[in-house]
């Protein structure tokens with residue numbers, strides 16, 4: 001058996017794999033040319049300019065066409081998209097929003113920024129929200145549930161949508177990490193009431209920063225447009241919106257996407273099928289090889305394997321210590337693997353755990369809820385258990401077959417040396 005690199009052996013790879021920025025690593029002439037065009041046209045703003053190129057609008061049109069949804073609105077970030085989505089739904093002070101215990105800080109933070117309070121739902125072996133835990137966290141003060149397909153794996157939407165319908169609450173899909181994921185043949189993000197996307201650099205496609213919301217509902221779209229642009233609607237004819245500002249305007253934000261980001265995103269959007277195709281190809285090859293070489297290896301569960309985009313391979317270890325040892329050893333082989341979020345549920349973040357906001361009197365946490373929101377360390381026991389023992393191996397869209405073979409070799413080598421997987 002070969003000696004582990006962490007113990008002085010030769011690493012499986014002499015060089016690191018490509019960095020985990022799936023969209024940015026395929027940047028090229030296309031993004032450069034369209035952004036140059038916007039620059040030479042001296043028209044970086046989406047709503048007026050000397051020689052407008054309509055980049056942001058083209059992105060929105062490409063999203064509606066390809067996701068098969070009538071409305072898309074580009075915004076400045078995934079966090080902005082979440083805020084716009086909740087404002088469109090009228091969520092605010094006195095409301096609770098269900099958030100999965102396994103997600104990035106922004107999902108819960110956006111709820112607080114909308115003056116509502118997050119309540120946390122447990123996860124299952126998919127590491128996504130467990131529909132069976134919804135009943136436990138639901139009460140009449142809950143107005144919405146945000147589902148988050150973590151790292152490219154779909155969420156089991158049918159039972160969640162059914163639960164939301166039964167209780168009259170909204171479903172928001174936070175697609176930040178999973179642009180292009182499908183569930184039972186439909187694009188995730190278009191299944192609930194509103195879907196939100198992030199185009200930050202760690203996400204599937206990127207303009208460095210950026211985001212979008214999509215919806216089937218024109219009323220929600222109008223409110224989203226208004227909230228993202230100072231309460232007004234500029235392109236009324238485009239959406240068939242004729243509600244007068246005198247009656248319908250409200251105070252909003254500026255979350256408008258600029259044309260340079262739009263130009264990059266138009267080209268990134270065109271590359272999305274190829275990005276997903278390459279990730280899926282390596283992901284499926286690696287998973288199949290590991291399943292045959294490591295009997296009993298446990299992958300993260302997936303409610304619809306056809307719908308995954310393959311951006312990460314999730315392996316669940318029997319214990320947190322085994323996962324940590326695996327991660328350390330395989331990183332020394334020059335193959336990246338990591339647990340998410342410091343191995344902890346999102347609510348263990350100090351601001352969320354201590355329920356602190358930037359506002360006076362700890363608004364909105366100070367709302368006199370009929371059923372107070374209490375955060376305790378073990379409130380979501382499966383998240384506490386599963387998050388630190390799940391390891392993710394990023395699958396870059398530019399992996400070669402040799403890179404894929406190296407990942408397989410490194411996982412098998414570390415597994416054999418540590419006896420950790422089964």
Ligand SMILES: *Cc1c(COP(=O)(O)O)cnc(C)c1O
Pocket residue numbers: 076077078079080103104106107148174176177198199200209210211
């Ligand atoms: C990254 C991320 C966000 C926030 O997106 P930004 O564009 O960075 O604001 C929201 N939710 C999830 C699940 C994320 O991973």
